[in-house]
Amino acid sequence: MTKLSVNINKIATLRNSRGGDTPNVVQFAKDVQRFGAQGVTIHPRPDERHIKYQDAYDLKPEVYTEYNIEGNPIPKFMEMVLKIQPTQVTLVPDSIDTLTSNAGWDTIKNKDFLVDVISEFKKKGIRTSIFVDPDLNQIEGAKATGTDRIELYTEAFAHQYNLGNQKAILPYAECAKLANNLGLGVNAGHDLSLDNIQFFKQNIPDLLEVSIGHALISESLYLGIENVVNMYKNKLK
Ligand SMILES: CC(=O)[C@@H](O)[C@H](O)COP(=O)(O)O
Numbered sequence: 721m722t723k724l725s726v727n728i729n730k731i732a733t734l735r736n737s738r739g740g741d742t743p744n745v746v747q748f749a750k751d752v753q754r755f756g757a758q759g760v761t762i763h764p765r766p767d768e769r770h771i772k773y774q775d776a777y778d779l780k781p782e783v784y785t786e787y788n789i790e791g792n793p794i795p796k797f798m799e800m801v802l803k804i805q806p807t808q809v810t811l812v813p814d815s816i817d818t819l820t821s822n823a824g825w826d827t828i829k830n831k832d833f834l835v836d837v838i839s840e841f842k843k844k845g846i847r848t849s850i851f852v853d854p855d856l857n858q859i860e861g862a863k864a865t866g867t868d869r870i871e872l873y874t875e876a877f878a879h880q881y882n883l884g885n886q887k888a889i890l891p892y893a894e895c896a897k898l899a900n901n902l903g904l905g906v907n908a909g910h911d912l913s914l915d916n917i918q919f920f921k922q923n924i925p926d927l928l929e930v931s932i933g934h935a936l937i938s939e940s941l942y943l944g945i946e947n948v949v950n951m952y953k954n955k956l957k
C-alpha cells in the first residue's frame with residue numbers, strides 16, 4: 721500500500737495572505753487525517769513564507785498519522801526537527817530564495833555532509849529520507865549516506881506525462897527497483913496530481929509514500945467550489 725501524506729503548505733500560504741488564522745493549519749491537518757490521509761507533510765522554508773516554524777511545533781500533538789517534515793538541513797531546521805521528533809524528516813537541497821523545490825541532492829558530492837546530518841536524526845529515532853532526481857548514480861550515492869528512504873523528485877515526470885510522454889516513468893521505475901534492491905524505502909513527490917498519480921503508482925514497485933500538496937489543494941478548490949457557491953446562493957435567497 722502507498723500512503724498518502726497531505727502537504728499543507730498551501731493552507732499556510734492562504735492563511736498568511738490575510739494575516740489572521742483562517743484557514744487554521746492545525747484544524748486542517750486534523751481534518752485531512754479524519755478524512756483518511758495517512759500522513760501530514762510540511763516544508764517550512766527559511767523565510768517562513770508559508771509554514772512557520774511555530775506551526776511545526778503546534779502540529780506535533782495533533783498529527784497522529786505519519787508526520788513528515790521536509791527542508792534543507794540548515795542549523796535552525798535541524799534544531800527544530802530534533803526537538804519535535806517527527807516520524808520522518810525529508811532532506812531537500814533547496815536554496816533560500818527558490819520558489820519551490822527544484823532539484824534533488826547530489827548525493828555523491830554531499831556524501832560526508834549527508835552522513836553527518838542523517839546520523840544526527842537517526843540517533844533520535846527519526847526516519848530519514850532524501851530528495852533525489854531519478855538517476856541511478858544518485859540512488860547508489862543515497863545508499864552510502866545511511867538514509868532509510870529516498871524521495872523521488874517527480875516534477876519532470878509530471879511535466880512529461882502531461883505532454884503525453886508516458887516513457888518519462890522509465891527512469892523512476894529503474895531507480896525505484898535499484899533502491900528496493902539496496903534496501904532503501906521509496907517515497908515520491910512534487911507535482912503529483914489526480915491526473916498522474918495512478919499511472920505513477922502502477923509503474924513504481926513498492927512505493928511507500930507520496931506527499932502531495934499543490935495539486936491536491938487546487939483540486940479540492942475546484943471540486944468544492946460548486947457546493948460552496950450554491951451554499952452562498954441559498955443564504956442570499
Ligand atoms: C520537496 C517537495 O517537492 C515539496 O516539499 C515541495 O517543494 C513543496 O514545497 P512548496 O510548497 O514550498 O512549493
Ligand SMILES: NCC(=O)COP(=O)(O)O
Nearest residue numbers: 727909910911931933934
Ligand atoms: N514532497 C513533495 C510534497 O510534499 C508536495 O509537493 P507538491 O505536491 O506541492 O508539488
